[in-house]
Amino acid sequence: MLAHDPLWPRAGDWPVPTGRSDATIVGIPTHSTSLSPTQSHLTPAAVREALRRFSLQSSLVITDAGDATEPDTVDATAFVAAIDAGLVIALGGDNSATVPVARGRNAHGLVTVDAHHDLRDGVSNGSPVRQLVEAGLSGTRVVQIGIEPFANSRHYADRAADLGITVITRDVLRHRPMDDIMAEAIEIAAAGGGAVHVDLDVDACDRAVAPGCPASVPGGLAAIDLRVAARVAGGHAAVASIDLVEVDAAADAPDGRTVRLVALCVLEALAALETR
Numbered sequence: 001m002l003a004h005d006p007l008w009p010r011a012g013d014w015p016v017p018t019g020r021s022d023a024t025i026v027g028i029p030t031h032s033t034s035l036s037p038t039q040s041h042l043t044p045a046a047v048r049e050a051l052r053r054f055s056l057q058s059s060l061v062i063t064d065a066g067d068a069t070e071p072d073t074v075d076a077t078a079f080v081a082a083i084d085a086g087l088v089i090a091l092g093g094d095n096s097a098t099v100p101v102a103r104g105r106n107a108h109g110l111v112t113v114d115a116h117h118d119l120r121d122g123v124s125n126g127s128p129v130r131q132l133v134e135a136g137l138s139g140t141r142v143v144q145i146g147i148e149p150f151a152n153s154r155h156y157a158d159r160a161a162d163l164g165i166t167v168i169t170r171d172v173l174r175h176r177p178m179d180d181i182m183a184e185a186i187e188i189a190a191a192g193g194g195a196v197h198v199d200l201d202v203d204a205c206d207r208a209v210a211p212g213c214p215a216s217v218p219g220g221l222a223a224i225d226l227r228v229a230a231r232v233a234g235g236h237a238a239v240a241s242i243d244l245v246e247v248d249a250a251a252d253a254p255d256g257r258t259v260r261l262v263a264l265c266v267l268e269a270l271a272a273l274e275t276r
Helices: 040-051 075-081 095-104 128-134 154-162 170-174 178-190 223-235 257-273
Strands: 021-028 062-067 085-092 107-113 142-147 166-169 195-201 239-245
Touching: 021 040, 021 075, 021 095, 021 257, 040 085, 040 257, 075 095, 085 095, 085 257, 095 107, 095 128, 095 195, 095 239, 107 128, 107 178, 107 223, 128 142, 142 170, 142 178, 154 166, 166 170, 166 178, 170 178, 178 195, 178 223, 195 223, 223 239, 223 257, 239 257
Parallel strands: 021 062, 021 085, 085 239, 107 142, 107 195, 142 166, 195 239
Antiparallel strands: none
16 A cells, blocks of 8 residues: 655546547557567556656646557557547557557657567567558658667668668667767657657666566666656657557566556656646
8 A cells, every 4th residue: 555645646547538638648558469478468557556656746737548448459549549639658568559659649750769670570569660661651760779689680670771760779879878869869750740659668678677578688778768768758849659568567576667667757758748
């Protein structure tokens, strides 16, 4: 039982939208086409519970539209498209959630913070970037940050290059701060106008801070890097949507560190939204 303090209001427990919101939280609990066994459909509820461990002082109108009931179908795109909000923050689910959120928000640019290219053939959590490009998204307006060379094949690296995707590997992040890289990435994705979607794949983080991600590896991003990425995305006027994906709440450490990191990224984005 969490302590009650009227002078320390808890985050979360936001109302269902009844009109225009500054920001709307939505659950997209995709999992049925995942390449690895996962219970990622449990994660949106776990993140909502974790949000109550933190506080957010904000004058924004924040709402929670609940979860898509058919997240692994085209119905999820319509569900997102019906949301009237300045910023949509989607809680996955595996990386398949990126497709309905980006399409539902009519994104013309994409920034991913991810260890993987996600350019595989077929329909799975390993193919959302390829699916979006095939649906009309220009590869030149896709930026991928945090790519781990040992977690990808030469074939997919070549595919990214052929599509004109800007790739920023994990090594680059050792020499440049995340806020600079994110700001530059969003500008590339926003070139030509239209909305930008930001995919924050938590498995880009070091396995020590993201044990709840089946594909996280040692040597990934620090937790603060992901939080900074969320804050930059939330504060940029071109960003219409953000997703947080690839967390299996059932596989998290006993202290819930992965799920709590996702909750903090939600709050970072909301805090930055108020500065737009």
